[in-house]
Amino acid sequence: MSEKFLRVEHIGLAVKNLNDSIRQWTEILGEPPYHEEEVASEKVKTIFFQVGETKIELLGGTSPDSVIHKFIEKKGEGIHHIAMEVKDIEAEMHRLKSLGYTLLNETPKRGADNKLICFVHPKNTGGVLLELCQSIVE
DSSP: OOSSEEEEEEEEEEOSOHHHHHHHHHHHHSSOOSEEEEEGGGTEEEEEEEETTEEEEEEEESSTTSHHHHHHHHHOSEEEEEEEEESOHHHHHHHHHHTTOOBSOSSOEEETTTEEEEEEOGGGTTTOOEEEEEEOOO
């Protein structure tokens, strides 16, 4: 992996029913989730499972007009995004923008699990929504 991208941080899965999905992924992984959080600004509830160095994030919409509900209506349940951990999110945003990539937010915003995040439009990444994330050090 490059010096800019540290690892695949998590894979985000859009789900219709969080409770059913929590049960299913707990069965599959043999471990319960380690973190649950609502991100009101995104109208989403997130559930995180740790899988080695990577995480699985279940995403459930908290409102009919949430991005997750719209995604599921259009594409059905499944992989919503892949998140890559970066050393310096602002530098990566600037670099990708200078290369012609479309960012979905102009500045990093606070996301779930103590991260700063930015999404790269899937039209630039072969149809995959890419999330850049950097841990917040407080």
